[in-house]
Amino acid sequence: MTSETPRRRLAPEVRRRQVLDAALAVFSEEGFHGASMDAVAARAGVSKPLVYAHGGSKDELFAACLRREAERLLRSVQAAAGEPGEAPLVRLRRALRAFFHALTTQRAGWTVLYRQASTGPFAGEVDALRRRIVEQAADLMAGGLGVPRAVALPYAHTVVGAAEGLADWWLTDPDAGRATDAEPADVLADMLVTVVGPGLDALTGGAIGVSAAVSDER
Amino acid sequence: MTSETPRRRLAPEVRRRQVLDAALAVFSEEGFHGASMDAVAARAGVSKPLVYAHGGSKDELFAACLRREAERLLRSVQAAAGEPGEAPLVRLRRALRAFFHALTTQRAGWTVLYRQASTGPFAGEVDALRRRIVEQAADLMAGGLGVPRAVALPYAHTVVGAAEGLADWWLTDPDAGRATDAEPADVLADMLVTVVGPGLDALTGGAIGVSAAVSDER
Amino acid sequence: MTSETPRRRLAPEVRRRQVLDAALAVFSEEGFHGASMDAVAARAGVSKPLVYAHGGSKDELFAACLRREAERLLRSVQAAAGEPGEAPLVRLRRALRAFFHALTTQRAGWTVLYRQASTGPFAGEVDALRRRIVEQAADLMAGGLGVPRAVALPYAHTVVGAAEGLADWWLTDPDAGRATDAEPADVLADMLVTVVGPGLDALTGGAIGVSAAVSDER
Amino acid sequence: MTSETPRRRLAPEVRRRQVLDAALAVFSEEGFHGASMDAVAARAGVSKPLVYAHGGSKDELFAACLRREAERLLRSVQAAAGEPGEAPLVRLRRALRAFFHALTTQRAGWTVLYRQASTGPFAGEVDALRRRIVEQAADLMAGGLGVPRAVALPYAHTVVGAAEGLADWWLTDPDAGRATDAEPADVLADMLVTVVGPGLDALTGGAIGVSAAVSDER
DNA sequence: CATGAATGAGCATTCATTCAT
DNA sequence: GATGAATGAATGCTCATTCAT
DSSP states (O other): OOOOOOOOOOOHHHHHHHHHHHHHHHHHHHHHHHOOHHHHHHHHTSOHHHHHHHHOSHHHHHHHHHHHHHHHHHHHHHHHHOOTTSOHHHHHHHHHHHHHHHHHHOHHHHHIIIIITTSGGGHHHHHHHHHHHHHHHHHHHHHHSOOOHHHHHHHHHHHHHHHHHHHHHHHHOTTTTOSSSSOHHHHHHHHHHHHHHHHHHHHTTSOSOHHHHHHTTO | OOOSSOOOOOOHHHHHHHHHHHHHHHHHHHHHHHOOHHHHHHHHTSOHHHHHHHHOSHHHHHHHHHHHHHHHHHHHHHHHHOOTTSOHHHHHHHHHHHHHHHHHHOHHHHIIIIIITTSGGGHHHHHHHHHHHHHHHHHHHHHHSOOOHHHHHHHHHHHHHHHHHHHHHHHHOTTTTOSSSSOHHHHHHHHHHHHHHHHHHHHTTSOSOHHHHHHTTO | OOOOOOOOOOOHHHHHHHHHHHHHHHHHHHHHHHOOHHHHHHHHTSOHHHHHHHHOSHHHHHHHHHHHHHHHHHHHHHHHHOOTTSOHHHHHHHHHHHHHHHHHHOHHHHHIIIIITTSGGGHHHHHHHHHHHHHHHHHHHHHHSOOOHHHHHHHHHHHHHHHHHHHHHHHHOTTTTOSSSSOHHHHHHHHHHHHHHHHHHHHTTSOSOHHHHHHTTO | OOOOSOOOOOOHHHHHHHHHHHHHHHHHHHHHHHOOHHHHHHHHTSOHHHHHHHHOSHHHHHHHHHHHHHHHHHHHHHHHHOOTTSOHHHHHHHHHHHHHHHHHHOHHHHHIIIIITTSGGGHHHHHHHHHHHHHHHHHHHHHHSOOOHHHHHHHHHHHHHHHHHHHHHHHHOTTTTOSSSSOHHHHHHHHHHHHHHHHHHHHTTSOSOHHHHHHTTO
């Protein structure tokens, strides 16, 4: 018999990450229902009971993936958005750049979060995340300028939706954002600011110097 | 056997529509994997083999639902967009209004298209549809004004993504678009034009009279 | 390929009995936990889903076996016990004869009822059955003679317990009851009456002519 | 690792008893199949491998419990039965009293022996025990009076079965044996002698002074 | 010696799919 | 043409058992 990988003993947290990583990959490729625990185990290179030991039931495992990826994504974007003192569109642009950058390293996570989870028993969890993101965006604007919340909220939904649309495009089409030789993530973020920035200006009655913000920080 | 409902022989195309309708309903409620062929048959009020006879395998059935709903949606929007002669933003707004209106009568279809199908073996099919929509939007602008395709395409992705985001919001949150007592579908469409219109103006170097178009046709 | 048994279509009630019979056999041999649905299916010569279709879940299947066997057994004994008008010991003897006779054709049922089910989620069901039997026996005596219930009840438990003990012996040991060439079931029943009859006489202060009853109806 | 409970090295036989006690408790509560080795280990407060080291496989562990409890029970009863010199019914009554008394302190053991083990791979073991008990009872009578073995054996089965029936009743129903305020174990034992004593007298043609024995030793 | 970590094997259950009527 | 009856193939999950430390 060829010397199979010997039954190594690993630290629980290492194993847990291993399992979560495998689960994320499989879930993102096959979807929640399409993914089998066997497939997760195989991907992780371990036995099925170990998956259960470290990840719990299939539902728990999926929820754990979800939460981990959401946390990661939110953290990146929040850190990039910076302090409330700055100009809203500048903060928005930095946040969007961070968002598109994060997707490059979290492609599977994004897929799981936005394509797999919005259905089934986790719609609630994902909805909550989405709401947190949108709220954050709405706060960014409602706080930064005097925009009333009732105006900021649909705007935030629009921007977040647009970002998701571009993200999907980017992850699907290899040419997306590659018109120039700048970093595609930045190109897409800037593009988005260019498109929605003036609209925000219009909504707020010119409270922001859009063009300045848009042309800034290149 | 006592002749209960006499199991009328129906014309094949009628049966087919019956089956597709049932399938759409079940798929939209339970998701692709959650839906069982038994449930579809029960919903259609026919036997399972008949479902197979008229709808093919589960995959084929799902794909058929997908295509039918996509066709419907595209047709509505295309019809509303009108002729190439008119002002792009006017056409865009009409198209968006039609889109949001269509969702009210095609809620199940939308759910299936965008929540269930974007994963699994149908991602391709959905992608193709999305691409058709985006192409159409890009044409609308690239044709209407002198915008180069390379600029129009990402813009189109942005707008379509934003529309999807708002649509999800709308279908999820009962308050979405109900700030005034205007038709919510129109409110959302107009909101979107307000947000992305000026950006288009900026992108094209002022080729369109945005403000006019935006305030027009109220 | 050798012509396997062709997938015959059978009437539902026939199939159901087939499945129940197989389940009873397997349960009686392996116990509830030891029995696998695969084994039941194999024994019935059908596929596993068919077992589920006709027998429900494993629990339901077991419960169904239980109830069917209990019903059978009770019916036999009740019929044999006859009308309240007759002498108690005569009725008791006839009932016991019927009981031991029933065991010959219901060996598996007995095992399932008394050896498998007294544990696990069905203890309640079996307890109820046992109580019905004991109550019936107690009534037989409390009603037939003037014995107070408080005396009849432990007596009934004693007699039923003794009958079960003999039954186990009989089903285990091939020699049991074969001292003479009379029907073993009858020998055991009569033996039991001989042993416990005089005790009943003693308990009731000689209300019954035991010896007469005991020697009667040979 | 911080030395919590220092996991004392214990003498092997002490450990073994610890493990057997835990196993008995778990088996009696959950049944053979329902009991998991994890549960046994947890109950014993030791690790699973230690259970294997001291108790062997699950089957062996169960068998060990079985044998230990059987031994205990037999010893109690044998000791109580006393010397062959005495009157058979007196000895029987003492033995029965000891039996019912033993159950109060060995409830778990009884449950395991008679409810869990009578099925599956241990039926043999339990049968052997039962046979030893019955043999003993038969010897008691065949030896004490001139009864031939062929008569004594079924009688013994009857008495033992009746005792088991009463025991089950007692352990199930809290009112059993509590008519007077005498010790229930004694009440049940005496009750049993009252019921089966006269029958033995009848079988042997009046060789024993039943009434004397029965009323004796109150 | 004692254990945490790991696994092979099995089980109840469901479902898409297809014959026989 | 339409259906009730049947099945092959998975799938989620658990457990007795054993290494590596």
